[in-house]
Each structure stands twice: as structure tokens, then as C-alpha cells.
Amino acid sequence: MITLKSSHEIELMRRAGKITAAARAFAGEMVRPGVTTLEIDKAVEHFIRKHGAVPSFLHYNGYPASACISVNDEIIHGIPGKRVLQEGDIVSIDVGAYIGGFHGDCAATFACGTISPEAQDLIDVTRQSFFEGIRFAKEGHRLGDVSAAIQNYVESHGYSIVREYVGHGVGAKMHESPEIPNFGHPGRGPRLLRGMTLAIEPMVNAGSAEIQQMSDGWTVKTLDGKWAAHYENTVLITDGEPEILTAPAI
Ligand code: MF3
Ligand code: CO
16 A cells, blocks of 8 residues: 655655755765765764654664665665775765654765766766656656666666665655566556655666675675665655655755
């Protein structure tokens, strides 16, 4: 069952989304050579709490931190720790904030200092694939229209879509129905209706689509060691243009 949010619930989700987007931007500002991923995580936790919210990820299924920070060949769910960021790294930061009974969820990949043109292209294509997808995120379309648009854009640039992890509905729970694959077929899947709130989150590998799970139980890396990027926003379906609830302030 896909929940439809009332206008009051949407108001609450806007508030959660704003704080989450601000936390992502704040985390991105901290990305520079010499900083540790744990320093970013601690600052993000403080930022979220200062705004009266609670980090959605902390203790979720035993997850030990407030942000997921995934560097270079790490795709998602990197656990913040002693790792020191280096010039040229690409750093995927995923954050969630819970306030007023609702979650916001968003992610982006940031450059650490000067990065290679290849790495920048991977980041740009991943981000743009989200925007290609949400062209179809409106009433009258089906979820497969969104998924297929993301897949086509990514694969036409020579990159691969991660298949084992997908986007999801989001609201009172961080993970709600439906699952939102970043691959699929137009005209398939559930019909989109106003009031749905969806976390759409392409995970893109520069090389092959295959992944490997690390022994920490969380970190997911590319199998071939090539780099990966991630981009996510919480989106409200309307009868017109989608509303990005975790839109960057600028
Ligand atoms: N934003 C991610 C997701 O949508 C991260 C949650 S994983 C967590 O699934 F366990 F760390 F919370
Ligand atoms: Co998510």
C-alpha cells in the first residue's frame, strides 16, 4: 500500500525535507582534504539536532551513525570513521532527518578539492539522471516511466545502474512502499498519484554494475574498484511538476 499524504502531512514533510537538505549542504561544505568522515558525521548529527530533528539513520537496523559517507569505490552505506579525505576523492553523503513524525531523505556526491574530469562527469550524470527521472514523476505516469528514464540516461553515458539497492516511498517511516528501481520499463509499475512522497535515488557505477558487500555489514562497494556516485531527493507527486521536498536552498 502506497500512502497518500494529506496537506497537513505534506506541510510536516516540507519541514523535515528542508532540514535534511540543509544537513546535506552543510555536510558537503565540510568535504575537503584532511577532514575525517567521522568529523563530518558528528557535525551533521549536531546540525540535525540543533534544528529540533533526530537523525533518521542513527540506530536504524543497528546503523551506528547519522550519515552514510561513501568514498570513491564505495557506493552507499559507508560508515563514518577515521578515514581522512584526500584531494581528488569523491564523497557520497546520505542523510535523513525526522521531525514532526516524518522523515526527509537525501544524498549527493561531493568533490574533495580538485577531482578528475572523469569523476566530475560521473557525479554530473548521476545527478542529472535524477532530474531526467522526475520529468515523469507526476500524476498520470507510472513508476516505470521514472525508472526507465533514469536507466536510459545513465546507460547512454556508458555507466551502470546498481540493481540491488533502490529508492523507496518515505514518510512516517523512512522506508515505505513502493520500491523504486533505477531501471525498468515505461508503462509498468504503480500509477503515480498526488500525495505520494518518494525518495528517488540513482546509484551509478562508472564500471560494471556488480557490487560487493563489505564485512562491516553495511558498506557496499563496486566489485571492479571503479568509482560510484549517488544522488537522492525526497519528492512529492502532484498533478503538475513534482515538488522536491529536499531541494537545495540555492
Ligand atoms: N538513504 C538511505 C536509504 O534510503 C540510507 C539508509 S541506510 C541506514 O536507504 F541504515 F543507514 F539508515
Ligand atoms: Co533513501
